[in-house]
Amino acid sequence: MEAGTELLQRDFWSTVGLTGSYEEVTMVTATLLTYLGLFVLPIFVIGAPSNEPLSIEPPVTSGDCKRCCDPEEPPSPTTEARTTAGYHPLPYLVPEVRPYINITILKGDKGERGDRGIHGKLGKEGPPGQRGPQGPKGNKGQMGIPGDPCKQHYGAFSVGRKKALHSSEYYQTLVFDTVFVNLYGHFNMFKGKFYCYVPGIYFFSLNIHTWNFKETYMHIMCNDQEKVILYAQPSDRSIMQSQSLMLELQENDEIWVRLYKRERENAIYSDDVDIYITFSGYLIKPNIEP
Missing domain, CATH: 1.10.1220 (Arc Repressor Mutant)
Known part of the structure; x- marks a missing residue:
């Protein structure tokens, strides 16, 4: 081995x-x-270095005598060090004791209400609110006193024609050439139409002279609607024929006379001297609430 x-x-x-x-x-x-x-031997004899800080002994003054066998005492801190570092002679800090007073047991009874203070300044005006719902309609009031006669409303016209008229391939508007009454110019002589500017109830009348052996076929029109007809059958003699009616008109309504288109021999008579054809109308009652 x-x-x-x-x-x-x-x-x-x-x-x-x-x-x-x-x-x-x-x-x-x-x-x-x-x-x-x-x-290695001196290390075991002397010992390993420790982490504790080395204490530095203060220099010994001439007035202090110290024996070698006396125990070491830490140097006493100076007055300044005691003040700044919070020096305490005891080896530990004594907690500070602060007394606690329960204020709730010392609270008194509720006092009387004081006087009301003065009003403060008004603030800025806010934005307007939304509009509320419409209220119910009130009762009708009493009738007022009559107004100025100069401000009352009127409407009237009366026109005539001296020339005869025969039917054509289309409808024809009966145009007049003579004015008897045309209040405020509501009847347009160029178009042969009456324009309503004062709403209300009107009375109208149409008078014509028929032609021998010819038919007479006409309408009184309101806007584009046929209201009444003026008709006469063919005859060996001519006669006067008329038509009248009342209408409730609204503003801007048009009243005029229309000759029917040519399907038969249709005509109205006149001799260019006398007036055989007339058309008249006037306001009976305006639609103005009192």
Whole structure:
């Protein structure tokens, strides 16, 4: 077994790089161990360094005598250090005791209400609110006194025609050439139409003279609607024929006379001297509430 150990040691040192006999290697090893012990031994004797800070002793004055066997005492702090660092002679801090007073048990009864103060300044005006719902309609008031006669409303016209008229391929408007009454110019002579500017109830009448052996076929129109017809059958003698009616008109309504288009021999008579054809109308009652 000793022979095997010696063989292993030789292989180790040969690997490290040392060559020589086994005795030489053993001698070198012993020398190294000796030097290593010289360095390690003082560490165990003196001790490892500690992390505690080293205490620096204050210099001893000439007036203070101290024996070597006396225990060390920490230097007493100065007056300034006591003030700034909160020095306390005890080894621990004593907690500060503050008395606590329950104010609720000292609260008195509720006092009387004071006088009301003066009003403050008015604030800025806010935005207007939304419009409320419409209220119910009130009762009708009493009738007022009659107004100025100059401000009352009227409407009237009366016109005539001296020329005869025969039917054509289309409807024809009966145009008049003579004015008897045209109050405020409500009847347009160029168009042959009466325009309503004062709403209310009107009375109208149409008079014509028929032609011998010819048919008479006409309408009194309100806007584009046929209201009444004036008709006369063919005859060997001519006669006067008339038509009248009352209408309730609204503002801007149009009243005029229309001759029917040519399907039969249709005509109205006149001799360019006398007036055989007339058209009249006037306001009976305006639609103005009192």
